[in-house]
Amino acid sequence: MSVQLDARPPVVPAATARPTRAHRLSRFDTRYSPYLYIAPFFLLFAVFGVYPLVYTFWVSLHDWDLLGSDHPFVGAENYTRLMADADFWHAVVNTLGIFVISTVPQLLAALWLANLLNRSLRARTGWRMAVLIPNVTSTAAVAIVFGVLFGREFGMVNWLLDLVGIDAVNWKSDRFASWVAISAMVDWRWTGYNALIFLAAMQAIPRDLYESAAIDGANRARQFWSITVPLLKPTIIFAVIISTIGGLQLFTEPRLFHSGTNPIRGGPLRESQTVTMYMFENAFAPHYNFGYGSAVAWLLFALIAVVAAVNVLIIRRLGGQTPGGRAAKGDLR
Amino acid sequence: MGAFSRRRLAAVALATASALLLTTGCGGDDAADDDGTITLTVDVFGQFGYEQLYQEYMASHPGVKIVERGTGGNLDEYSPKLTQWLAAGKGAGDIVAIEEGLLVEYKANPGNFVNLLDHGAAELKGNFLDWKWNGGLTADGKHLIGLGTDVGGMAMCYRKDLFAKAGLPTDREAVAKLWPTWQDYIRVGEQFTAKKTGAAFLDAATNTFNTILLQTAGNAQGYSYYDTSDNLVVDSNPAVRQAWDTTMDIIDSGLSGKYGAWSEEWVSAFKQAKFATIACPAWMTGVIEGNAGAEASGKWDIAQVPGNGGNWGGSYLAVPKQSKHQAEAIELAKFLTSAKGQIGAFKAKGPLPSSPQALEDPAITGATNAYFSGAPVGQIFAAGAKNLKPVYMGPKNQAVRTEVENAVRTVELGQRSPDQGWTDAVSNAKKAAAK
Numbered sequence: 001m002s003v004q005l006d007a008r009p010p011v012v013p014a015a016t017a018r019p020t021r022a023h024r025l026s027r028f029d030t031r032y033s034p035y036l037y038i039a040p041f042f043l044l045f046a047v048f049g050v051y052p053l054v055y056t057f058w059v060s061l062h063d064w065d066l067l068g069s070d071h072p073f074v075g076a077e078n079y080t081r082l083m084a085d086a087d088f089w090h091a092v093v094n095t096l097g098i099f100v101i102s103t104v105p106q107l108l109a110a111l112w113l114a115n116l117l118n119r120s121l122r123a124r125t126g127w128r129m130a131v132l133i134p135n136v137t138s139t140a141a142v143a144i145v146f147g148v149l150f151g152r153e154f155g156m157v158n159w160l161l162d163l164v165g166i167d168a169v170n171w172k173s174d175r176f177a178s179w180v181a182i183s184a185m186v187d188w189r190w191t192g193y194n195a196l197i198f199l200a201a202m203q204a205i206p207r208d209l210y211e212s213a214a215i216d217g218a219n220r221a222r223q224f225w226s227i228t229v230p231l232l233k234p235t236i237i238f239a240v241i242i243s244t245i246g247g248l249q250l251f252t253e254p255r256l257f258h259s260g261t262n263p264i265r266g267g268p269l270r271e272s273q274t275v276t277m278y279m280f281e282n283a284f285a286p287h288y289n290f291g292y293g294s295a296v297a298w299l300l301f302a303l304i305a306v307v308a309a310v311n312v313l314i315i316r317r318l319g320g321q322t323p324g325g326r327a328a329k330g331d332l333r
Numbered sequence: 334m335g336a337f338s339r340r341r342l343a344a345v346a347l348a349t350a351s352a353l354l355l356t357t358g359c360g361g362d363d364a365a366d367d368d369g370t371i372t373l374t375v376d377v378f379g380q381f382g383y384e385q386l387y388q389e390y391m392a393s394h395p396g397v398k399i400v401e402r403g404t405g406g407n408l409d410e411y412s413p414k415l416t417q418w419l420a421a422g423k424g425a426g427d428i429v430a431i432e433e434g435l436l437v438e439y440k441a442n443p444g445n446f447v448n449l450l451d452h453g454a455a456e457l458k459g460n461f462l463d464w465k466w467n468g469g470l471t472a473d474g475k476h477l478i479g480l481g482t483d484v485g486g487m488a489m490c491y492r493k494d495l496f497a498k499a500g501l502p503t504d505r506e507a508v509a510k511l512w513p514t515w516q517d518y519i520r521v522g523e524q525f526t527a528k529k530t531g532a533a534f535l536d537a538a539t540n541t542f543n544t545i546l547l548q549t550a551g552n553a554q555g556y557s558y559y560d561t562s563d564n565l566v567v568d569s570n571p572a573v574r575q576a577w578d579t580t581m582d583i584i585d586s587g588l589s590g591k592y593g594a595w596s597e598e599w600v601s602a603f604k605q606a607k608f609a610t611i612a613c614p615a616w617m618t619g620v621i622e623g624n625a626g627a628e629a630s631g632k633w634d635i636a637q638v639p640g641n642g643g644n645w646g647g648s649y650l651a652v653p654k655q656s657k658h659q660a661e662a663i664e665l666a667k668f669l670t671s672a673k674g675q676i677g678a679f680k681a682k683g684p685l686p687s688s689p690q691a692l693e694d695p696a697i698t699g700a701t702n703a704y705f706s707g708a709p710v711g712q713i714f715a716a717g718a719k720n721l722k723p724v725y726m727g728p729k730n731q732a733v734r735t736e737v738e739n740a741v742r743t744v745e746l747g748q749r750s751p752d753q754g755w756t757d758a759v760s761n762a763k764k765a766a767a768k
Contacts, residue, residue: 066420067442147597154601172593173746260596261409261539262735268742285413286732287768288438290420 053301056294064291066283071291078295088296090270091278092303094179098254098274099247099307102183107239109191111232114198115224128199131192142189143256150181150257157181172258178272185253190246194239201235202228237315244308248300251276262286275300371658372398373665374426378411380404380619381430381482381648382681386674390665397661405623407595408432412731418653419445425653427662428669431479432648433468434734437726439651443476447652450477452663460672464723465687469649479649480670483684484721485614486714487544487643488635489518490621492532493706495609499528505708509637515545515579518639522588525609533590533608538580538745539738540594544612546576548643551722558734558762559727565766567733568759577741577758581751584744591745600624612638614645615685615714622704635708644721647687685714692718729766736761 060078062071082088117128134142149156150171158168171181205228213223229236254272255263264281266273273281275296283293375383387399403411412435418424419439431439439445449469454477458466465481489512493503501521502508512518522534535541550557550572557573560566567573583589590608592599602608603624611617613635621633650666652659668674675686676696683702686692692715700711727733740758743749749757 065442066416067439067445069442069444144597151598151601153592153598153607154605170746173748258596260593260599261738263409265735265739268739268746269748280413282768284416285409286729286735287765288416289768292768 056297059291060294060298062291064289064294066288066290074291078292079299082292082295082299087270087273088275088278088299091273091275094175094266094270094272095248095250095274096307097176098179098182098186098250098272099244101179102186103240103243103247105183106187106191107194107236107243109187110194110239111198111229111236113191113195114202115228117195117199118202128196131195133192134189135193137189139189139252140256142185143253146181146185146188146253147257147259173267173269173271175267175269175271178254178257178267182250182254182257182272185257186247186250190243194243197239198232198235201232205231233315237312240311240315241308244311245304248304248307249276250274251280255280275303370396370398371661372400373428373658373662375399375401375428375430375665376411376415376426377401377403377430378406378408378432379616380623380682380684382619382678382684383669383674385681386669386677389677390668394664397665399665402426409595419655422655425655427656427658428650428652428666430482430648431651433646434726434731436468436479436649437728437730439478440471441728443471443478445654446476446478447654447656447659447663448476448478449480449652449663449666450475452660454480454663454667457667457670460670460688460690462687462689462719462721464721465647468723469651479651480666481687482648482650482670482675482678483616484687484718485616485644485646486685486718486721487548487638487645488613488615488713489610489638490613490617490633490635490705491610492606492608492629492632493634494632495530495532495606496525498530499525499609501525503634505634505636508634512639515639516582519579519582519586519588522583522610523586526587530609532606533592534588534610535583536590536592536599536602536608536611537594537742538584538589538591539741540612541583541589542576542580542738542741543734544614544638544643544645545579545640546573547645547724548638548640549576550724551643552641555722556725556727558730558737559725561725563727565727565729565733565763567737567762573737577737577755580741581744581754584741584751589745593742603629606632612645615683615710616646618702618705618710619682619684630704631706633704634706635702635710635713637713642717642721644723647684683710685718689719729768732765732768733762736765 059071061073061075063074063077064071113131117124117131121127148154150158152158152168152170152172155171157171162168169177171177209227209231210223213227218226251274254266254274255277257272258266264273264277264285266277279293279296279300281287282296283290287293375387377383381401381404383401387401391397391399412432415425415429415431415435457480461481462484465484469477469479469481471478489508491508496503496508501524502511511521525534546557550570553572554560554570556566557570558565558567560570590602592602592608603621604626606625606629611621613621618635622630625633650670652662652666656662669678670688672686672688672691672694675684675688675691676694678684679686679691679697679700686697691697697715698711700709701707702710737758740749740754740761743757744751744754
């Protein structure tokens with residue numbers, strides 16, 4: 001650029017100005033327009049992603065009454081109080097518990113479903129679309145229906161349990177039972193979605209691998225654990241990370257699972273209150289303590305980052321150890 | 334090439350600009366329409382019974398259109414939404430209904446609302462019961478946030494068919510004689526339960542607890558969880574402990590159906606006639622009718638509440654500062670809370686007026702409710718309303734109440750013993766108050 005500028009004659013005739021300007025524009029174009037093309041995303045991300053993130057952090061350093069006009073700076077006080085807040089840790093355990101008992105069966109079921117869908121079936125596209133149907137129904141509708149199904153006295157699940165002679169379960173005020181019920185809701189919604197992602201990845205696996213395995217005498221199960229699963233590793237990591245982010249931010253399902261007074265508590269003893277619900281309870285009704293709620297939001301952010309990292313490590317380790325399949329089979333279960 | 338790249342640059346610039354427009358351009362102003370009419374939005378929860386009044390008002394004010402939002406909604410969902418609108422400075426209606434429990438919190442920051450005293454509201458003082466008027470004032474008495482709508486005079490609603498099944502009297506006078514006190518009420522409940530009708534005696538212990546507490550506190554010092562100097566007295570106020578103990582007796586006698594108040598199960602239990610009595614502030618009659626549905630019409634009736642009087646709930650109308658049509662909104666709020674407006678609302682959905690004039694009006698005193706077997710609701714509720722003993726509410730009343738009621742619920746569900754429940758109630762209430 002500078003060389004060219006130096007080489008330019010001191011007085012530029014009008015005739016040559018044009019190509020030079022066009023030339024410079026074209027250089028500008030090739031060099032900077034890619035940034036301009038992706039700029040809209042980053043602008044939106046800055047407005048809806050970075051700004052709220054930074055602002056939330058700013059709020060979390062203050063004693064911020066949602067309705068008040070005076071917000072004194074308190075430094076890390078919200079965080080120190082939060083670290084000693086038993087209800088917060090209780091919500092963390094709930095969230096992790098629901099996450100584990102929803103995500104593990106969900107991904108295994110999705111893998112199994114994808115494997116079935118990958119075979120030559122009649123009306124294959126129909127089956128593939130069908131598994132996605134739960135995903136396109138509104139979460140709120142799903143949560144309300146499940147909330148009714150899992151009712152203590154009028155719920156269908158307890159009625160069915162009664163038919164086989166099992167006592168009614170108090171789905172909404174028993175900690176483990178409520179986790180199971182909410183996980184059922186999450187799995188109903190997301191298993192098909194993950195199955196389709198796995199299916200897409202499975203179709204990219206070369207057929208001849210299976211053929212040669214078959215010639216070597218490997219049965220279907222052996223092929224699945226020794227070829228399919230190891231080659232799906234990147235996709236599984238992706239699905240695990242996405243499920244982690246979604247699972248740890250779980251809100252709508254547990255919130256709408258409970259109805260009546262103060263559903264945001266997730267049961268009288270906070271049996272299924274997730275971290276996002278705890279955040280909401282503090283930032284909005286009944287506490288209206290925006291600063292404290294913001295601190296919860298930031299700790300949740302940190303928690304997700306940690307859990308996602310741990311997940312990736314575990315999945316990497318699983319894949320690394322097992323060029324064959326036996327260890328993966330054992331560990332994944 | 335030059336022209337081409339310029340076009341491309343222009344396209345990129347356009348795309349960027351439109352993305353920016355998309356992000357910033359939403360939220361058009363809802364100012365006056367082209368023809369000069371203005372739209373006033375009224376935010377409510379539950380049933381305020383204003384439909385007919387709006388029609389009347391719009392007929393006499395041609396330039397005004399009224400839209401109501403949130404009808405039939407749950408207070409627990411409405412309150413946080415309203416708070417968010419106020420905090421964001423945008424989104425609230427021109428008039429907002431505020432339940433008395435939430436009003437206490439809003440009073441700490443009166444700047445969010447128009448001071449109605451600046452708009453000639455002072456002369457309306459005589460239109461409201463004294464304590465109701467004072468409830469809308471800030472502590473220093475200089476800022477009037479809201480004008481009172483209704484009060485929650487107390488009664489006991491019961492299902493006649495279930496009472497008959499259990500061999501109990503069904504006539505409302507006779508039923509009232511069964512339970513002069515809460516201990517009598519428990520005894521009746523035990524008789525009822527012994528007959529195994531397949532229904533519980535009452536809906537949820539939390540509702541009954543709140544009723545007993547407000548009644549006991551109203552008859553004693555006039556405060557419940559907070560004393561009038563805003564000290565948390567949940568563990569030292571005998572009224573709280575007394576209400577707790579009575580509620581524990583109710584639970585212990587197995588009278589509660591344990592349907593969590595306001596939950597889906599609670600609504601189903603109404604439909605399937607799964608409980609026989611429910612503590613019934615005036616506004617609850619509309620809720621019962623809505624939940625139990627038309628098929629239960631004539632099966633319910635209303636009797637005197639055990640114990641003596643008490644007030645639960647009641648609301649105010651306020652005009653947020655963010656309203657663009659404050660003057661018009663204030664006019665409408667004055668109309669809706671006038672004696673005439675309160676009578677209209679009572680006739681439509683049953684909220685008991687807070688205006689002494691309305692309470693003396695034959696339209697109220699002579700009112701009956703066909704759904705409740707023609708019960709003379711005017712007499713039952715209005716008679717006691719003028720002598721209602723209100724209960725003072727402290728700054729974190731809502732949060733503290735939530736904790737104590739949850740403790741009641743854990744005992745009711747058998748998750749905690751009464752003693753553990755009380756320990757939880759006190760320690761959680763203290764924690765909530767400190768938040």
